[in-house]
Amino acid sequence: MPHCWEIRGCDEEWMARCPHSLADDLCPSECFNADCFRPNHKVATDFELLLNPDRDYDAAVKECCHWCEFFLKHGPSMADKASRTGGIPDKGRQTTRFLI
Known part of the structure; x- marks a missing residue:
């Protein structure tokens, strides 16, 4: 399954601190794609x-x-x-x- 940043085109700054890039974790509430x-x-x-x-x-x-x-x-x-x-x-x- 593709990661959310691969589908949504997140910028590099967000990808570096997104919990998904480290582990299979929750979509964080501060991500604008998680609404x-x-x-x-x-x-x-x-x-x-x-x-x-x-x-x-x-x-x-x-x-x-x-x-x-x-x-x-x-x-x-x-x-x-x-x-x-x-x-x-x-x-x-x-x-x-x-x-x-």
């Missing part, structure tokens, strides 16, 4: 929803999914994670999801 234009995307304001420990945040492709109301309500749960990932451990995204 979500789906009609169901809505920024969540409910703290209980934002802090839901049962949601599998590793399943998100972009950082902006972590505060998307649709993802927080309908995204995969931690209970489904083992069956979806085949027991492969996560990449440490859970611990850094609020460092925005």
Whole structure:
């Protein structure tokens, strides 16, 4: 699968500091290509929803999914994670999801 900067034509400065160029990581929220234009995307304001420990945040492709109301309500749960990932451990995204 091609990397986002290969498809979108990011400049060299951004490619040098993009997390994707170092590892298979989330699309960072500060990247202008990471905006979500789906009609169901809505920024969540409910703290209980934002802090839901049962949601599998590793399943998100972009950082902006972590505060998307649709993802927080309908995204995969931690209970489904083992069956979806085949027991492969996560990449440490859970611990850094609020460092925005």
